[in-house]
Amino acid sequence: MHCPECSAVAQLEHHNAKALATDYYCSNGHTWRVRELPLEIPDPPKCELVEPDWRRIPGYRNVTRTEWENAKWQRMNGIEIKFDPKTGRLLGLDGLKRVFGSYISDSLVESIAEDQMRTANMQIRFPAHTVNTMNIDDLEHDPVRRSMLVAFRDRRIDWLTHPMAHRDSLHEKDMWATEGLVRRYRRKALLEPGFDCPQYCGYCTRMDSVGTDTPQITKVKFKKPLTERLREAAEELRIKAPQVRDLTFSGGDPVYYPIELLEKAIDQVLEEMPQIRDIRFGTKAPNNSPYEVLQSNVLKGWRRIIEKARERNESFG
Numbered sequence: 437m438h439c440p441e442c443s444a445v446a447q448l449e450h451h452n453a454k455a456l457a458t459d460y461y462c463s464n465g466h467t468w469r470v471r472e473l474p475l476e477i478p479d480p481p482k483c484e485l486v487e488p489d490w491r492r493i494p495g496y497r498n499v500t501r502t503e504w505e506n507a508k509w510q511r512m513n514g515i516e517i518k519f520d521p522k523t524g525r526l527l528g529l530d531g532l533k534r535v536f537g538s539y540i541s542d543s544l545v546e547s548i549a550e551d552q553m554r555t556a557n558m559q560i561r562f563p564a565h566t567v568n569t570m571n572i573d574d575l576e577h578d579p580v581r582r583s584m585l586v587a588f589r590d591r592r593i594d595w596l597t598h599p600m601a602h603r604d605s606l607h608e609k610d611m612w613a614t615e616g617l618v619r620r621y622r623r624k625a626l627l628e629p630g631f632d633c634p635q636y637c638g639y640c641t642r643m644d645s646v647g648t649d650t651p652q653i654t655k656v657k658f659k660k661p662l663t664e665r666l667r668e669a670a671e672e673l674r675i676k677a678p679q680v681r682d683l684t685f686s687g688g689d690p691v692y693y694p695i696e697l698l699e700k701a702i703d704q705v706l707e708e709m710p711q712i713r714d715i716r717f718g719t720k721a722p723n724n725s726p727y728e729v730l731q732s733n734v735l736k737g738w739r740r741i742i743e744k745a746r747e748r749n750e751s752f753g
Contacts, residue, residue, distance in 0.1 A: 441466045450623065450681060452714060457751065459681060459713055469713055469749040490568045494537030504564070507727045511634065514563035515585070517552060519651055526552055528560075532585075539572040547587035554588060557643045557653050562635040566724050586638050604644045613676070614668040615660055616687070624682040627669060629701070630658045631688030634725040642687040662701060670708035678711055686718030692728060695737035702741050706748055714751050 437446040439462035449459040449467070457471045490496040490504055496513075503509045515535060517528040532545050552560065562584050571578040582590050604610075608626070613619045618626040628645060636647050645656040658665070673680050683705065690698060705712060722729050729735075745752055 437470075438462075439464065439466050440468060450713075452751065457713075457749070467711070471749070487565075488568055490564070493535065493567060493572060494539065495535035496564065496568075505727055505730075507725070507731050510563040510565055510725065510727050514565075514567060515560060517548075517560040518648055519552065519559065521649065535567060536572060536575065540575055544576060544587055547589045548585055551586050551588035551591070553651055555591065555652065556586065556638065556650050558636040558638050558640055558647050559650055560585060560636060561633070561647070563725050565726065566635060583638070584635070605641060608642070609644070609656070614665065614672050616658060616665050617669040617672060619677065619680075623680055624684070625669075625673065625677070625680050626684045626686060627666070628658075628687030629662055629665075629685055629690060629693070631690055631693045633689045634692045634721060634728060637720075646688050663704065666701065666704050667708065670705075673709060673711065681712060682714045682716065683709065683712045684716040684718060689719050689721055690717045691719040691721035692725065695734045699737050699741055703744070706744060706750065710748075712750065715745070716752070 437460065438444065439446055439460075442462060442464050444462035444464050444466075446460040446462060449461045451458045457469050459467065459469050461467045490499060496504070499509075499513075513535075515528070515531055517526055517531070519525075520527050526549055529545060529549055532540055532548070548560075566580065566584060570580045575581050606620075608618045608620075608628070611618045611620055613625075616628040616630065618628065620626070628642065630645065633646055640646055643653070645658070647655065649655050660668075693701075702715065705715060742752060
């Protein structure tokens with residue numbers, strides 16, 4: 437094979453099995469991608485969502501299907517408990533009784549509050565969909581509850597957290613090439629966009645910058661807007677790391693970001709980072725907030741994003 441621009445001999449650079457494509461380069465610095473098979477964009481799957489009846493939960497007993505499948509309603513009627521530094525108190529604890537009713541004991545509520553005040557590194561937030569995955573008949577031992585609504589008595593008193601644990605467990609901030617751009621590998625880069633999440637996980641890898649402050653942690657705040665950080669990242673990669681082909685968005689959930697703003701960010705990547713061939717998103721939204729993803733405007737936005745990427749021989753994951 438020869439370079440389509442200068443006819444120099446092609447050199448294999450990278451084979452992307454997931455994208456069914458292979459990247460090549462030549463001695464004159466040209467790069468190009470060859471797809472092995474034409475990729476079609478399938479229509480959204482037409483299937484019925486089957487989930488437990490949410491009306492078994494006291495707080496959702498009178499909720500209609502139309503309300504339940506509304507993304508805004510899901511956000512407004514989940515569980516959110518956060519620390520108010522002005523008063524030194526937790527806000528939202530009453531939501532536990534409002535949603536779970538008599539299924540949650542006063543002692544469990546008190547233990548959840550104690551954990552937030554003494555050991556938690558993330559505030560509590562998750563949508564109604566996550567509530568509906570819990571076994572409300574045994575909240576004390578339910579694994580989803582123990583993961584998302586951590587009680588102080590769930591923890592080992594002699595080993596509250598791993599002795600080698602750090603707020604920034606992967607030391608990503610030490611690897612920032614520009615604000616939010618992590619350079620750990622030769623061909624890959626990670627961009628922390630600073631997005632919010634529909635669900636806060638206590639084991640979050642990027643707990644240092646996601647969510648609001650807790651009594652134990654003051655979160656890292658980005659000083660520059662995303663558009664400016666993307667511009668700086670593009671210049672950094674173009675000048676110092678032209679070999680980078682893979683860019684991952686993670687650090688906050690990018691799929692939870694308003695689709696119009698996410699589309700602008702992806703357009704900026706496609707225009708200012710032509711070397712990027714694979715764009716990946718670190719997201720749990722399809723699992724914990726499916727109704728966010730299934731909104732008609734979001735599906736249309738993702739179709740536009742994918743079609744633009746295909747025109748430039750990009751792939752998403």
